[in-house]
Amino acid sequence: MSVRFENVSFRYPGGTGGVFDIDLEIATGELLAVIGPSGSGKSTLLKLLSGFAVPDTGRILVDGRDVTRLPPHERALGVVFQSYALFPHMSLWRNVAYPLKVRKIAKKERRARALDALARVGLADFAERAPPSLSGGQQQRVALARALVFSPRALLLDEPLSALDASLRNDLRDEIVRVQRGAGIATLHVTHDQEEALSMGDRVAVMHAGRLVQVAKPRELYDRPLNRTVAAFVGHANLWPGVVEAAGRVGTPLGLLACDTTGFANGAQVTVLARPEAVQPLAELPNASRPNVFYGLVNADRFLGAQRRCDLEVGSGIVRIETTIRTAIHAVSIPPEAIRLLPPDSTASQNPAHTGKPS
Template sequence: MSLVLDQVSYRYPGTTQGLHDISLDVRTGELVAVIGPSGSGKSTLLKLVSGLETGHSGRIALDGEDLSNKPVHQRHIGMVFQSYALFPHLDVLDNVAYGLKLRKMPAAERTRRAQELLDVVGLGDYAQRAVAQLSGGQQQRVALARALAIDPRALLLDEPLSALDASVRGHLRDQIRAIQQRFNATTLLVTHDQEEALTMADRVAVMKDGRLLQIAAPRELYERPASRAVAQFVGLSTLLPATVCASDRVDLGFAELAAPTGSRRPGAAVHVLIRPEHIQGDPPAGSLNRLTGRAGAQRFLGALTRYDFEVPGASRPFLADSAWPAREAIGIAPEHVRLLDD
C-alpha cells in the first residue's frame, strides 16, 4: 500500500500558517520519518493523513484511493500516539482487541488475533494485566500491537518514543523497526529526534515553516544536505560563509581551503559545511587544509571528546570529534568540505 501526498496545502483558520504544497510518497513497506523544528508542520501532516484534520487542498491517496472525503474510521489507518492513548479500564488484551471489537469481529477470533499480536511485541504473558501495571515501554508496545491488530493499510507513528527514558528508547526503537518490517507496514513516522529518524527510516523528510525542504535516504541527507537550512537542522556541523576564489578553492576570509567547487565560478557565494568527525587533529606541517589555532570548550562523551577548535579570524569555532582534542592545528580533507549554494 503506497501513501501519496500530492501538492497538499492547509491553512489554520485565521492565519497564514499551515502546510504549503507538500508532495511526498511512502512506498509499500517503507518507513519515512518526518523531522523539523517545532511549528514546521509535522503533526499537522500526520493529522491530515489520518483524517483528524480536514480542509486541505491537494490529494492524499492510499493505494490509489483518494482519502479526502473519508472519515477517520474508514481510512483503515493504524495510529500510535505519543501519549499511548490506552484505555485504563480495559486489560492489555482488550486494549489490543478494541479496534477489532468495533469492526464486529467475533469474540473468539479477536481474542486470538490480539494474543497473536501481543506475542509479536513480546507481551504475550501480560494479556490480563491492567495497563497501569506496565512500564512506559510496555505500554508503547501495547499501543503498537493495537494499531497493527486491525491490519491497517498504513501506519502512522506520532512521536512514539518521546515520553520514554533514553535507556529504553534505543531498544524499543529497534523493536518497532523490526516489527514494522515484519508486517511490511507502509509507515509515516513523525519525530523530533534526529537519531531516531536516521536509524529507523528508509528515507527522512525535513520540514520547515510548513514546507518540505528535502527527502532522502538517511546517509544522503546527512552527507549531502540540499540547503543550509537542512544542514543546520540535521546533525552537528561547522557552517561558515565563503566565496569561490578559484577552481576547487574557496576563501573563508581568514583562510583558503581546497574543496570540490564543481561548476561554480570564482566569486560565487557559498557556505562551507564540515562535519565534526571529518576534522583531523594535529596534521603534519604543510598538510592540505591545515588550520592553526587552539582547542576551546571540551565535552567528554565517553568514546570521544567533542570540542571547539578556535581559529584566529573565524567567526565561530570548528566543531570536532576525536579521542583527543587537537593541540595546535586541525586538517580537513578536501573531499570532506561540502559546499552549499546561498
C-alpha cells in the same frame, strides 16, 4: 498499501501556518520519518493523513483510494501516539482487541488476533496483565500491537518514543522497525529526534515553514544536504560563509580551503560544510606542508563520555570537532574530500533526486 499526498496545501484559519504544495509518496513497506523545527508542519501532515484536518487543495490517497474528505474512522489507519492511551482497567489483550470490538469481530477471533499481535511485540506472556503493571516501553509496545491488530492500510507514528528514557528509546527503535517490516505497511513517522529519524527511516523528509525541503535516504540527507537549512538542522555541522577564489580554492573565515568547487564559478558566494566528526584534531602542526591545516585555540571542551566536542578558534572563525581522543588539541586538518559547498538557500533548487517519490 501505499500513501500519497498530491499537491496538498492547508492553512490554519486566521494564521500563516500550515503546509504548502506537499507532493509526497510512501511506498508499501516503507517507513518515512518526518523531521523539522517546531511549527514546520510535520504534525499538520500527520493530522491531514489521519483525517483530523482537511486539505484546502490537493488529494490524499491510501492504497489508491481517495481519503481526502473521509472521517478518521473510515480511513482504516493505525495510529501510535506519544501517550500510550491504554485503558487501565482492561487487560492487555482486551486493550489490543478493542479496535476489533469496535468493528464487531467475534470475541473468540478478537482474542486470537490480539494474542498474535502481542506475540509480535514480545508480550505474549503478559496478555492478562493490566497496563499500570508495565513499564513505559512495554506499554508503548502494547499501543503498537493495538495499532496493527486490525491490519490497517497504513501506520502513523506520532512521536511515539519521546516520553521514554534514552536507553529505552534505543531498544524500541529497533523493535518498532522490526514489527513494521514484518507487517509490510507504509508508515509515516513524525519525530523531533533526528537520530531516531536517521536510524529508523528508509527515507527522511525535512520540513521547514510548511514545505518539504528535502526527502532522501538517511545517509544521503546527512552527507549531501541540499542547502544550508538542511545541513544546519540535520546533525552537527561546521558552516562557514565562503567565496570561490579559484578552481579548487575557497576563501573562508578560517583562511583558504582546498576543496572541490565543481559547479561554482569564481567569485560565487557559497556555504562551506564540514561535519565535526570529519575534522581531524592534531596535537601539533605537521612538519610537512599540508592543505587545510590550521592552528587554533580551544575555547570550549565538552566531555561526553565516549565522545568529546570541542570548539577551536581559527582565524575569525570557529571549527567544531567531534573526536574520541583525549589529548590536547592545538590544530586541525580538514580533509578536502570532507568539504561540501552549498548554494545560498534562497537560490537552491529542488533536484528530482530529492523529491517525495521513493527511489
